[in-house]
Structures are given as structure tokens and as C-alpha cells.
Amino acid sequence: MTGLRQLHRQRVHEAISEAAIALFLERGFDEVPVAEVAAAAQVSKPTLFKYFPTKEDLVLHRIADHQGEAARVVRGRAPGEDPMRALHRHFLDGLARRDPVTGLNDHPDVVAYHRMVFSTPSLVARLFHHMALDERALADALAETADDLTADLLAARILAAQRVLARRNWQALSDGRPLLEVEPEAVRAADRAFSMLP
Template sequence: MTGLRERKRQQVHDAISTAAITLFLERGFDEVSVAEVAASAGISKPTLFKYFAAKEDLVLHRISDHQGEAAGVVRRRSQDETPLAALHRHFLAGLERRDPVTGLNDDKTVLAYHQMVFSTPSLAARVSHYMAVDEEALAEALGESTDELTARLVAAQVLAVQRVLARRNWARLAKGETADEVHPSAVAAADRAFALLESP
């Protein structure tokens, strides 16, 4: 059970991030200083850095919160389910619940958030770093049931597939389609992509 101190810390963490993202979406990531974020959140700059190591982390903790997710899916799967089947199932479930990580969420703030991340070089670079860490974790999980080379190749391919699918979904929403309109073809695309991964 989470203690009171940890809950309070999480509340402050979330409040700082919300204040930061609001300012970044209004004015642009590069146009807002860390000092302005701290002032908006009602804290000092040193206090802010106790919660977030870098300016980019104010934005990307929403993505980093998903780190290790694919590896967890592989490790928690049932014995009769293959790793790829489990990852496919998990991605489809994300589409169904409109998880922003799948790109299929048409909330205006979510769309603006993705636009900011994809168009800001320092944020895009940090996302690449997170993906590299995720790939390593997934390869380690896959390596528990196959050889090291196969595990690394599959991990790289799975994360590339998920990235392409998510960006494709987001691009369609950014052009004005709704998540409900895109969902059937997003499912079909995911089915096709994972079928290709399963191909010998």
C-alpha cells in the first residue's frame, strides 16, 4: 500500500508536470524556461529538479511511465501464449481503450502533446533513448525463452512495429479523423503487422 509521503510526492510530481505541459502547449517547449515552470507550480527551481532531472522529463514522464511495459507483458503471459501473441493482444487492448501510446486518442490535448513531442528535436531524441532502454528490457525478457540474437532481433522489430503503428494512427487523427473512425483499420493494421512478425 502506498504511504502518505509517497502519495504526496506523486501529487506534487503530477502538479509540476501538468503546469509544465500546459505552459509548453501554450507557448512551445523551447519558449518556456524551467524557472517559469517552477513559478507556475508554486515551487522553487531546486525543488523542481528534485522531481525531474531535466526539462525534457517534465514532458516525457508520461511516456517513460510505460517503460518496461512490453517486457512485463512477455513475462506475465500464460504458458500457452507466445511472446508475440501476448504483445499483439496487449497492443489491441491499448487500441480498444484509446491508450495514447497507441496513437489512437483524439483528445485535443493528447494530439497537441504528440505534435509537440514529434516536432521538438530534444524531446524526440529523449524518446529515442527511452525506446532503446525499452528494447533492451524486452530483449532480456524474450531471452528467457530463446537465444540472445533472436531475442534482440525480435525486440527491435516489435518496438519498430509499435512505433510505426502509433505514428500512423496519430497522423490520421491529426488530419481530422476520429479515433472511432480509425479504430477498425488500426486493428487491421496491427493484425497485419504482427502477422508479418510471426512469419518464418
């Protein structure tokens, strides 16, 4: 029964998410009321808020799926591997997989999604909330091998670098440049960015 309940919750979550993203991409985040998203997903407004506490979370849960990822990479690295090397390798792997979180994904829906996020002030503000949680988690992971101040400063620099890299990749694709042209530049930029971090 627990498995069936979990499957049902996952289906409802996906239905709400898909309805929300489709409506927001079609008409704009600020133009679509939550009640309309609920109706499109065939759930009540209170049910929607059980799954997504804020309207912004209807969009940013896709990014929240990566919550704590940098900390997990640091903690899961190979014995003796430097945390920075592990994070650099992980980012390069993301580029190779065309992971949307790296900005290097030219699917029209992904490009439009990033455009919506970066051009909507309330989404940008909520995104920074998620990033602050990520920064704290990464600093905690780094503090296992460094002093607290070093860990705090390094976590902020690492996540800022990843954010800048992802935004540059998305912007290049949004400007209409072909992915195969942008990809080698993205790899070189990532190599340069990580070489600038201690």
C-alpha cells in the same frame, strides 16, 4: 508518516507535470524556461529537478509510465502463450482502451501532446533514449525463451512496429479524421504488422 510523505511527493509531481504540460502546449516546449515551470508549480527550480532530471522528462514522463511494459507483457503472459501473441493482444487491448500510447486517442490535449513531442528535436532524441531502455528490457524478457541474437533482433522489430503503428494512428487523427473511421484501420494495421513479425 511514510504514506503521507509519498502522497505529498505524488501531489508535487503531478503539480509540476500539469504546470509544465499546460505551458508547453500553450507556448511550445522550447519557448518555456524551466524556471517558469517551477514558478507555475510553486516549487523551486532545484525541487523541480529532484522530480524531473531534465526538461524533456517534464514531458516524456507520461510515456515513461509505460517503461518496460512490453517486457512485463512477455513475462506475465499465460502459460504456453507465444510472446508475440501476447504482445499483439496487448496492443489491440490498448487500441480498444484508446490508450494514448497507441496513438488512437482523439482528445485534443493528447493530439497536441503528440504533435509537440514529434515536432521537437530534443524530445524526439530523449524519446529514443526511453525506447532503447524498453528495447533492452524486452530483449532480456525474450531471451528467456530464445537465444540472445534472436531476442535482440525481435525486440527491435516489435518496438519499431509499435512505434510506426502509434505514429500512423496519431497522424490520422491529427489530420482531422474521425476516430471511429481510424479505429478499424488501426486494428487491421496492427494485425498486419504483427503477422509480419516472426
